[in-house]
Amino acid sequence: MAQVQGSCESFCPDREAKMRIREKLLHYFELKNGQKNIPGVLVKEFTRSAADVKMPLPNELRTEASLTKTVEYLLKDIILDTRKPYNWAYDFIFDRLRAVRREIVIQMYDASQKIRLLEPIVMFLAYSRYRLCEESIEKFDPKICNQHLQECLTGVLCCYDELEDLESHKEPTIRELERRCFIECLYQVFNLGSPESFARSLTLPDYVRQNATFKLCFQICLAFQQGNLYRVLMGFPQLPHVLCALAAIKLQAIRRSLLQIFTHAYSNKQLSVPVPYLLRLLLIDSTSGLQDQCRHYNIAFTDDRKAVHFSKADFNHNTDLLKPKHERFVESKLKRIYLPEVLLLKKFY
Structure with missing residues (x-):
């Protein structure tokens, strides 16, 4: 298949923009100030490939510079738009980034080009996986997010490996190294407990394994193993x-x-475990949070509510896992960052 080089310098090719304006197919975030039928900034939407569809023309594909600006626009302007709940922004950004990923494939970008575009997409999906974890399935599907996050992570890691294998490859700059280390850490944390991800951590170059954040991630993964x-x-x-x-x-x-x-360790009517100890151990920030856990798994509190009785016979092994939720120790960190800077990997700490 011949490589096609995009020539479109805008976020959305003219042909698609005119069609969607005519057919009134604009998303809320593409309307000027949210006004009905008044176009604002349009971004190319994702469309699935079909067997009978011709290869896109160069003017229907965006240049690498345009794709980069598109990603930056989505992760700067749209992600900070608070006129609608975050799940609205997520759906819009998710779709438009899928279109970016599709163009990466069509234009057969090399490893370096893919890395620069995929790394921010990985960050967006990882952040959104947590941000929307408390939403209902109607507003956010965690399985789809997990699937795409894994695909993008795998894609970026393959690019890192490809560059490593090139004889002409030089050691990355400090900025490139920091970006790679953060993505490698995301892969390890997201796949915590996976033998494949842990095996990868043992084979990475020294300049990755010596990174302080990666060392911490490795220790966490080793402890889990x-x-x-x-x-x-x-x-x-x-x-x-x-x-x-x-x-x-x-x-x-x-x-x-x-x-x-x-x-199993404390299954005895004479034994109980103090609530403060369990709160600290389980990273739970309130007694009510611990009560929710115990109620869900049929674990009893003592009469004075200061300790917990454990019983092998009573523990409910058949109930589903509780849904992930926003944790205070995470929220305190996220409040201190400027989100676009972090998602675009311009700042790491």
Whole structure:
């Protein structure tokens, strides 16, 4: 298949823009100040490939510079638009970034080009996975987000490996190294417990493995492999912003595992575990939060509500995991960042 080089310098090719304006197919974020039928900034939408559809013409594909500006616009202007709930912005950005990814494939970009465009998409999906974790399935589908995050992570990692294999490849600049280390950390945290991801961490170049954040991630993953869930949980709050947010998605499964361990270790009517200790161990910020956990798994509090009784016979093994939720230690980190700067990997801490 011949390579097609895009020539469109705008966010949306003229042909599509005219058609969608004519057919009144503009998204809320493409309307000027939200006014009905008054076009604002249009961004090319995602369309699926079909067997009978011809290869797009150069003027229907955006240049690399235009794709970069599109990603920046979406992750600067749209993501900070508070006129609608975040799930609206997520749906719009998600669709438009899929269009960017499709053009990367059509134009057969090389590894370096792919990396620059895919890294911010990975960050957006990772952040959104946490930001929308409390929403209903009608507003946000975590499985679809997980699927696309894994695809994009795998795509970026393959590009890193491809560049490593090139004889002419030079060691990355400090900025490129920081970006790669952060993405490698996201892959490790997102795939916590996966033998494949842990094996990858052992084979990475020294300049990645010596990075302080990567070292912390590696210690967390090693502790998980060893079954030391205490060290895993103590490591989570030390992670920076988006990494910490993505780690919080794993919390409910780890909390359940620890509670199951306690039902075996302390299954005795004469034994109880103090509430303050459990709050600190499970990274739960209130007694009511611990009560929710115990109620869900049929674990009893003592009469004075200051301790918990564990019983192997009573623990509910059949109930579903609790949904991930916004955690106070994550929220405090996210409040201190300028989101576009972080998603575009211009700032890491």
